[in-house]
Amino acid sequence: MAALGVGLLLQGAPAAAAAQPAAARPVPGEATSAAPSVEASGYTHVQGVVVSRVALHVRARATTSAAVLGSLDPFEKVQLSCQAKGSTVEGNNIWYRLHGEPGWVSARFVHNYTPVRWC
Structure with a gap:
């Protein structure tokens, strides 16, 4: 029955959207801050969380x-604008540019909830 309800809610949406796991879809009435913010002009930013055990330097x-x-x-939520290649940190050479403030953080210590576009 739940699948029928989802199908009715997503009528006209691509089949791939309906096939997403429940955790990837927004829950009605719940904030969707984990999803990328998209304005009429397009992509703006993605939410992430710091996963280091100590304070993470912003460079x-x-x-x-x-x-x-x-x-x-640690565990601080951050807004990520884009990603670029930089110096390697523990085997990872991807860095995230912070949204709304200057600076870059190593992707090795930030978990992004959704894909981050390239700068």
């Missing part, structure tokens, strides 16, 4: 040698 560029602009606490 001026996507490299460990760049100036430290600040830090983020």
Whole structure:
């Protein structure tokens, strides 16, 4: 019965959208901050969470040698604008540009909930 209800709600939507796991779809009446924000003009940002055990440095560029602009606490939620290749941190050379503030963080220590576009 639930599948029928979902099918009716998604009438006209692509079949792939209906086949998504429940955790990937927004729940009616629940905030959808984990999904990317999309304005009429297109893509803006994605939410992520810091997964380091200690404070994560925010850098001026996507490299460990760049100036430290600040830090983020473990489990802090962040908004990510885009990703780029930079210096390698524990085998990962992807860095995320923060949305709404200057700075870059290593993707090694940030979990993104949805894909992040390339800068």
